[in-house]
Structure formats: structure tokens, C-alpha cells
Amino acid sequence: MSDAYYLRLTDHLRELLSGPEAFEEGRLPAERTLAERFRTTRVTLRQALAQLEGEGLIHRSNRRGWFVSPARLDYDPTRDAGFNDYVRAQGRRPRTEVLHTDTRPHRPAAEALGLPVDCSFHHIRRRRFVDDRAVLAESLWVVPARAPDLLQGDFAANSLWGELRSRWGLTLAHRSLRLYSEALAEREAAELGVAPGTAGLSVRRAIFDAQRRPVEYDEEHWLHDALCITVELENKA
Amino acid sequence: MSDAYYLRLTDHLRELLSGPEAFEEGRLPAERTLAERFRTTRVTLRQALAQLEGEGLIHRSNRRGWFVSPARLDYDPTRDAGFNDYVRAQGRRPRTEVLHTDTRPHRPAAEALGLPVDCSFHHIRRRRFVDDRAVLAESLWVVPARAPDLLQGDFAANSLWGELRSRWGLTLAHRSLRLYSEALAEREAAELGVAPGTAGLSVRRAIFDAQRRPVEYDEEHWLHDALCITVELENKA
DNA sequence: GTCAAAGTCTGGTCTATACCAGTTTGGCTT
DNA sequence: AAGCCAAACTGGTATAGACCAGACTTTGAC
Structure with a gap:
């Protein structure tokens, strides 16, 4: 005291x-x-x-x-388990809303994947809930050559990575993560129903396939109190 | 606006x-x-x-x-690079102060490593600086059987992991990480010279050797704006 | 029964002011 | 020249009140 x-x-x-x-x-x-x-x-x-x-x-x-606040959600950003799967595995109820899709160039994605800045991506914007609380706003940018008709799928129900594997036979081999605390910008704050400036955690991922070709870049904005990052590693130098 | x-x-x-x-x-x-x-x-x-x-x-x-605030420090908690090394590699000036050492039981360490709650650890408490700003308060608990006369070393100058490898031939094979945002408690806040409740990032690690024997548990408390976690991964399922 | 308007609840923003508690500074003492 | 102490400066905590803006509830017209 x-x-x-x-x-x-x-x-x-x-x-x-x-x-x-x-x-x-x-x-x-x-x-x-x-x-x-x-x-x-x-x-x-x-x-x-x-x-x-x-x-x-x-x-x-x-x-x-x-x-x-409910207990934090355990989340391992190095694994390919779908959101729905690991939320349910923890006895919670997941829900996903697709807010927007389009196909456009996006500079940060291009830079993170080492592509020319004017190349286009399939872009999915969505919002994810745990037990009816919106905890995550995210954007994904997928290289069209890897998954041509991606935007016809049902991104809400299925795991995106599951789709990439089953529909296009992609193996996600190399990934690069960046993770840091942030203050949620007006857009993310509005999507999550909180005041702008609320503390958040940002996770950015660049993913490449077995041939080291760029596959996907994504940007996640979590409410800071909603998650606990956990990682299990074997035998790394 | x-x-x-x-x-x-x-x-x-x-x-x-x-x-x-x-x-x-x-x-x-x-x-x-x-x-x-x-x-x-x-x-x-x-x-x-x-x-x-x-x-x-x-x-x-x-x-x-x-x-x-200066630029964030890139930090990969999955690697064994010493603090001094990666801070210098980014053109910054590292400094470490040892605040306290002893040998005592510690419940969270025992639980994280799967040991009986009353077993003792070599404990090191230290504070680390980047360019003279205190950014990290951390505690390490090392299993004495793995590194018997650990506390005679110079923990400030040397990398602890380097010591474990060179003096006791330990290979750090399996590790389990937990990472989440926190509000710095009075102790950490005082050690870092900030107000209690300041936003921080907590990193906890449990480390095992090649024979899966417990080696070390540590707990890091970072100022939230001081770092950007980066991880590079190959070929994980 | 439906639906829209009005009212009431919530937190969000803001003014103006006061005093407290460490840090730093600068001058005085020795 | 060194050391000490007081004043000045910093952010930290607190009071008392006001009005705004969005979310929710109730009411009443149709």
C-alpha cells in the first residue's frame, strides 16, 4: 500500500x-x-x-x-493454428467479421516482403472477437501470384493459412516477426470500440514459402490486455 | 486531426x-x-x-x-546473443548494474522449470541501460546443479549464456517464452526511475538443456517504449 | 406492434487552482 | 576548493465544478 x-x-x-x-x-x-x-x-x-x-x-x-477484463488469451504468433482453433481450445468463443477486401498496392507490405512498392496485394481487413469482445483488428496482404482467387473464399470461417495450404499447396517456411506496444490509432480504436490512444500491441509478420518466395504480410492490432504471447522453441542458436 | x-x-x-x-x-x-x-x-x-x-x-x-524517446531497441528473446552485443550492434551504448545476488528458493522459477517449490536457485538481479537510460530490470534464477559457482563470475561484463556454455558446457536447447504488457510495480519502477504504473513489457523465459534438464528461469521488465521484439523463424509447423 | 423522438445514463474533455515531493541549482560557509 | 543547505524548479496528486457526445431506455405517436 x-x-x-x-x-x-x-x-x-x-x-x-x-x-x-x-x-x-x-x-x-x-x-x-x-x-x-x-x-x-x-x-x-x-x-x-x-x-x-x-x-x-x-x-x-x-x-x-x-x-x-477476462483472462488473457494465450497466443503463439509463430504457429499457424487458426484463430478460431486456439480460442476454442482455451474454452472461449471466437468470432470474426470481415470489414473490407480489395486488391491494391500497399507500401509497407511490399517493403516487408522485398517486392516493388507498386505491386498489388489481395487485402483482407477483419475484426476478431473473443466472447463477444472485439480484441483484434488486422489486415492481411497476400501476394496474388501465390493465391490467385483468394478473395472468393470465406475468410471468416476458415483459417487463411489452412486455405493457403490446401488450395494452393503452399508451405510457410520462413517468417519474420516484429512486435511492439503502441497506442491504437483512431481507425483501430473505432473498430474495437475503444477510445483512441488506448494501449495496444502490434504484431507484424512477413511470411515466405519453402522456395523463399514472398507469400503474405500481415499487421495485427490487439488490445494490450487481451493477450499473452507464448512461444515454445526447440534447439535454436 | x-x-x-x-x-x-x-x-x-x-x-x-x-x-x-x-x-x-x-x-x-x-x-x-x-x-x-x-x-x-x-x-x-x-x-x-x-x-x-x-x-x-x-x-x-x-x-x-x-x-x-530514442529509437526502440531491436531485441530477439529467442536468441542467446548477450545484451551488450546486440545493443552495441545497433550503435548504442550498453551498461549493466548488478543490484543483488543470493541463493534462495523462488516459487515462480520452480514452477516454470517443473521443480519442487522449495529448491534453491542462484539469483541475480540487475538493471540494464541503453545510452544511460535504464530500460530493463531483470532477475535470473539459475539451477545450482547446472552452474555451481556461478555467483563468483562477473555478470556485468560477460554474457550469462556465454558463461553457461564455456564454463559448464551447457547447450540451451528448449525454451518457453511468455510475453505480455504490464504496469510496472513499485520495485521495478523505482529501479528504472519512473513512476509506478508506467507501462512496461514483461518477458519470462524458462530454459532447458539438451537433456531437457531445467537450467534457468528469468523475468525481464522493460519500459514499453524501449524495445521492439523481432523474431526470425525457419520452418516451423 | 413498430419505430422514432425524447430523455437519461455513461464516460470524455476541460477550466482553474492548490499544495506536495523529489531534483537540481547556486550561493554561502567553512 | 569542497561541501552543505536553502531556494527554485520539476512533475505528482488532489479538489470542485462544468459541459459535451455517444449509448441506452423509455415513451408516445402512428
Whole structure:
């Protein structure tokens, strides 16, 4: 326990959250109610809430309220398991919405895959849910030569990587990952129903096949408290 | 550009930061000065600063001021390269301080390595700097049977993994990583000279040798804006 | 019964001000 | 010249209040 009032408030709320009752329905009372109950101002109370948000214990839905965060999803970005599979494997309910598809050049994808900046990609933009909470906004750019009529498929139900393997016989051999914390931009924030600037985690992947030909580039934007990256490795130098 | 004033302020400051002049010496003017210059209050100004902090563009040193953040350090936690090596390879200046060593049981280490909870480890606590900014607080727990007189070495200058290999002939074969965003606890915050609750990234590693015997468990706490995780992978299922 | 409008709830943004607590500085003492 | 101490400076915490904007609920007209 610390000296600053908002830190003691944070500790207090943390206890309530971990207690048996927690808050009904996983929803916290309104800020004004909590501020009054703890005899402080909304400003100070919000400092405590922001603290807990940073710890990943609670989150907010834009102008709707504060909610208790569920356990983080374990996610291994080095594996090809489909989102639906590993979410279900953890006893959670996955859902995917395709927001947009087109075929256009995209500079970051081209650069990451070592292609000329003006070459086109099949682009899929989608939003993914765990237990009805939107936790991930992502874009995929696939090299058309590798998967010509990709955009006719059903990207929501099927694993994209499963499709690439079964329909075009692609083996995903080499991949390059970049991963860092970010503040969600307006677009991603809107898609995930959170305030712009909310803390997020960005995962970018460039994938090549067994002949080292570029296959795909993708960019994921996760809510920071929604996941725990796990990786299992054998025998690497 | 957005509607809220603090967001326009954020955009404005972001431009200044990316501009040719930036701020002299990488230090921002005092909050009171900036608030006056932009004709607003410290509260609103701090909202804008917090936004930029979340983006990793600026950071603060506890009660000293705001500073322009340097480029993120590329870091591959799946490789055994020593901190000193890869920091220097990126043209930066590494430094390490050993804060504490002892030999004690540690439950999380025992659990991660699959050992009885009461078994002891050689424990090293240290703090690491990039260009004189403390960016990482870490603890290592090494199984004594693997490296009996470990604590006599010089952990600051040498790579721990190099030591394990050269002095005890260990091959680090299997490793298990967990990685997630966190709010820095009081201890880590104090060691890194930031306010408690500052956004961080936690990396935990359990490492086993070729015979699958447990070797080491470690826990790293990074400032969130100090690093970019990069991983290169070949041929994984 | 449907649906749209009005009202009420929520968090989001903002002003103005005050005092606290470490850090740094600079001048004074020795 | 070295060391110490006080003042000045920094961000950190807190109060009290106001209004805005989107989400939700209720009501009432059709």
C-alpha cells in the first residue's frame, strides 16, 4: 500500500476485483457512483481506474462503462493454428467479421516482403472477437501470384493459412516477426470500440514459402490486455 | 486531426518532435511552460503528453521532466546473443548494474522449470541501460546443479549464456517464452526511475538443456517504449 | 406492434487552482 | 576548493465544478 490516495484506492479496488463477489455481471458501477462511495473526485478515481487498466484487470468500452477484463488469451504468433482453433481450445468463443477486401498496392507490405512498392496485394481487413469482445483488428496482404482467387473464399470461417495450404499447396517456411506496444490509432480504436490512444500491441509478420518466395504480410492490432504471447522453441542458436 | 483539443495538441507536438529542430537536448520544456504556450491547463496538456508517451515518442523521468524517446531497441528473446552485443550492434551504448545476488528458493522459477517449490536457485538481479537510460530490470534464477559457482563470475561484463556454455558446457536447447504488457510495480519502477504504473513489457523465459534438464528461469521488465521484439523463424509447423 | 423522438445514463474533455515531493541549482560557509 | 543547505524548479496528486457526445431506455405517436 502506498501513500498517494489514488494508489490506495487502486489497491482497494484490486481487492474487490479479486474477491469472491467482484462486481455483478463483470461491470463496474459508474465513475460518479464510485467517486462518491470513496469520497473523492472523478479525476482521482479515474487515475486509479487507469492504473488498473494498465495492469489489464479492467477495460472500458467507449462511453459505455468499465468492465472486468477476462483472462488473457494465450497466443503463439509463430504457429499457424487458426484463430478460431486456439480460442476454442482455451474454452472461449471466437468470432470474426470481415470489414473490407480489395486488391491494391500497399507500401509497407511490399517493403516487408522485398517486392516493388507498386505491386498489388489481395487485402483482407477483419475484426476478431473473443466472447463477444472485439480484441483484434488486422489486415492481411497476400501476394496474388501465390493465391490467385483468394478473395472468393470465406475468410471468416476458415483459417487463411489452412486455405493457403490446401488450395494452393503452399508451405510457410520462413517468417519474420516484429512486435511492439503502441497506442491504437483512431481507425483501430473505432473498430474495437475503444477510445483512441488506448494501449495496444502490434504484431507484424512477413511470411515466405519453402522456395523463399514472398507469400503474405500481415499487421495485427490487439488490445494490450487481451493477450499473452507464448512461444515454445526447440534447439535454436 | 481530431475534434478534442488535447488530440490536436498531440498532433501539434508530434509534428514538433518529428521536425528538424525537435527540442534541444532531447528535453521538453516544463509542463507549465508548454501549457501557457498552448493556452491551456496542465491537466489538458498532460493528456496530450500521456498520449505521446503511449505512442513511445516521449517518456518521463520521475519528477525530472519529459524527454524525447530514442529509437526502440531491436531485441530477439529467442536468441542467446548477450545484451551488450546486440545493443552495441545497433550503435548504442550498453551498461549493466548488478543490484543483488543470493541463493534462495523462488516459487515462480520452480514452477516454470517443473521443480519442487522449495529448491534453491542462484539469483541475480540487475538493471540494464541503453545510452544511460535504464530500460530493463531483470532477475535470473539459475539451477545450482547446472552452474555451481556461478555467483563468483562477473555478470556485468560477460554474457550469462556465454558463461553457461564455456564454463559448464551447457547447450540451451528448449525454451518457453511468455510475453505480455504490464504496469510496472513499485520495485521495478523505482529501479528504472519512473513512476509506478508506467507501462512496461514483461518477458519470462524458462530454459532447458539438451537433456531437457531445467537450467534457468528469468523475468525481464522493460519500459514499453524501449524495445521492439523481432523474431526470425525457419520452418516451423 | 413498430419505430422514432425524447430523455437519461455513461464516460470524455476541460477550466482553474492548490499544495506536495523529489531534483537540481547556486550561493554561502567553512 | 569542497561541501552543505536553502531556494527554485520539476512533475505528482488532489479538489470542485462544468459541459459535451455517444449509448441506452423509455415513451408516445402512428
